[in-house]
Amino acid sequence: MTSILIVGAGSAGCVLAARLSADPARSVRVFEAGPAFPTMGQLPYELLDPNSLPVGPESRLVWRYQGNLVRGKLIGGSGAINGSYFVRPPAADFAAWSSVAGPRWSFEAVLPVFCDLEDDRDFGWAPGHGVGGPIPISRTRDFTAFGAEFAQRCTAAGFPEIPDLNAPTGSDGFGRVPLTVSNGLRSGPAVTHLYPAMHRPNLTITGDTTVTRLLLRGNRVIGVEWAGGRTYADQIVVCAGAIESAALLIRSGIGPEAQLRSLGIEVVQPAPVGAWCTDHPEIGVEFPDDQPAEPAVPLEYVLEIDDLELRPYTRMFTPGLRRIGVALMHPESSGELTLASADPRVPARIDHRYLHSDRDRARLREGAALTADLLGRRIDPIDDAWLHTNLGTSQHLSGTCRMGAADDERAVVDELGRVHGIEALTVADLSIVPVPLRRGPQATTVMLATAIADHMVV
Numbered sequence: 001m002t003s004i005l006i007v008g009a010g011s012a013g014c015v016l017a018a019r020l021s022a023d024p025a026r027s028v029r030v031f032e033a034g035p036a037f038p039t040m041g042q043l044p045y046e047l048l049d050p051n052s053l054p055v056g057p058e059s060r061l062v063w064r065y066q067g068n069l070v071r072g073k074l075i076g077g078s079g080a081i082n083g084s085y086f087v088r089p090p091a092a093d094f095a096a097w098s099s100v101a102g103p104r105w106s107f108e109a110v111l112p113v114f115c116d117l118e119d120d121r122d123f124g125w126a127p128g129h130g131v132g133g134p135i136p137i138s139r140t141r142d143f144t145a146f147g148a149e150f151a152q153r154c155t156a157a158g159f160p161e162i163p164d165l166n167a168p169t170g171s172d173g174f175g176r177v178p179l180t181v182s183n184g185l186r187s188g189p190a191v192t193h194l195y196p197a198m199h200r201p202n203l204t205i206t207g208d209t210t211v212t213r214l215l216l217r218g219n220r221v222i223g224v225e226w227a228g229g230r231t232y233a234d235q236i237v238v239c240a241g242a243i244e245s246a247a248l249l250i251r252s253g254i255g256p257e258a259q260l261r262s263l264g265i266e267v268v269q270p271a272p273v274g275a276w277c278t279d280h281p282e283i284g285v286e287f288p289d290d291q292p293a294e295p296a297v298p299l300e301y302v303l304e305i306d307d308l309e310l311r312p313y314t315r316m317f318t319p320g321l322r323r324i325g326v327a328l329m330h331p332e333s334s335g336e337l338t339l340a341s342a343d344p345r346v347p348a349r350i351d352h353r354y355l356h357s358d359r360d361r362a363r364l365r366e367g368a369a370l371t372a373d374l375l376g377r378r379i380d381p382i383d384d385a386w387l388h389t390n391l392g393t394s395q396h397l398s399g400t401c402r403m404g405a406a407d408d409e410r411a412v413v414d415e416l417g418r419v420h421g422i423e424a425l426t427v428a429d430l431s432i433v434p435v436p437l438r439r440g441p442q443a444t445t446v447m448l449a450t451a452i453a454d455h456m457v458v
Helices: 011-020 090-103 107-119 143-157 191-195 241-251 257-262 359-373 385-390 444-456
Strands: 002-007 026-031 062-065 069-072 116-118 134-137 171-178 205-207 211-217 222-224 227-230 235-238 282-287 299-306 308-318 321-327 336-338 350-353 391-393 425-427
Touching: 002 205, 002 222, 011 026, 011 191, 011 235, 011 282, 011 299, 011 444, 062 191, 069 171, 090 107, 107 116, 107 444, 143 171, 143 308, 143 359, 191 444, 211 241, 222 235, 235 241, 241 336, 308 359, 321 359, 385 391
Parallel strands: 002 026, 002 235, 026 205, 116 134, 235 425
Antiparallel strands: 062 069, 171 299, 211 222, 222 227, 282 321, 282 391, 299 308, 308 321, 336 350
16 A cells, blocks of 8 residues: 655645545645644534634634744645635636746646636536535625725626626626635535545544654655654655745755755755745725724625725724725735744744835825725825835735756756655645736636646655
């Protein structure tokens, strides 16, 4: 029996564990740094309530990093605590992706994967969609007053309504957000993939276990080290997310040579881990509103305008204020992840380098001005200082272990997530996405994990 060890039971890890363990000839074990609730019945209700975002300062279910970055630290990962937004990137993103990593990542190649995953309750019958897949997708029908007003203002401003934001042919306009919500419950990958597979005798989930280092023999990975000891396997798949996957590789001697030497880590395989990453900078445009917040999913509508996405958040982030997020979905600026210490207890550092590009600043100023016009309000002046004051993140970091050919100086893994120069080691999460994505990454993460699992040869 082939043994596979998966590091991380987040969105990608849940999908990989379920699909790989479907073959009884494989023994699959998953290590998760956060809690791994044994059954769905033991999940705290806040994890099933799509109106809840359990990421506040009191939450023990997240990793925290500088710059107000948070990531899910529990079975299901960020897919267990996010806003359930499940939107596909446009075809142009996959054209850019396939130009870097080959035709298996073209839109034509990944569309059937998206379709097979879907159980779209609104458009499953339509071309380019699916019905009967594991992931329920629906769109809000009963809107909050704020959501309904936003839609009215978009119509009055001349923006078309897009019935289906996941349609294969995308266009600008506003539309209802596709959500992974079923019967009023959040349905992240732990719910849709992992829990239905938990009964398999060849699948073991171990929570509260942080993997600190990969074990290598020459250029082959043979296991992992964790606080309680060492575990060996024939194949290791790292699914710890864009931050922790990169950090684990660097701590294991796979990373930029100068950084490894400065940290006192033996160089096993020089690789540009963390040298390139991207996220969606987001400007918060706030305005007074004394109406009480209504129970609702965080986003009912979004407005898409080329590489800008306007998000009317239904929840009050600040009492007495409403917020529209202006997110730049295809920034020119890219960032870098580094380690300050080889100690796994010291968080990685992420320098987003937001707003380094003149174009990025110009686009965000345009988006803020458009938002003000849409609301019939005035922001003056919308200059660089104002942008920096109101700058935030969409929490969509990707690309720290970038995919590409072996001769690509920025690539860490090949087209199937296999680490260049290291045998039996695969990375399969957002860290390997090689281009900025124009939509939130949850749908892409699940598609990516599915595609890699189905092509793994072990």
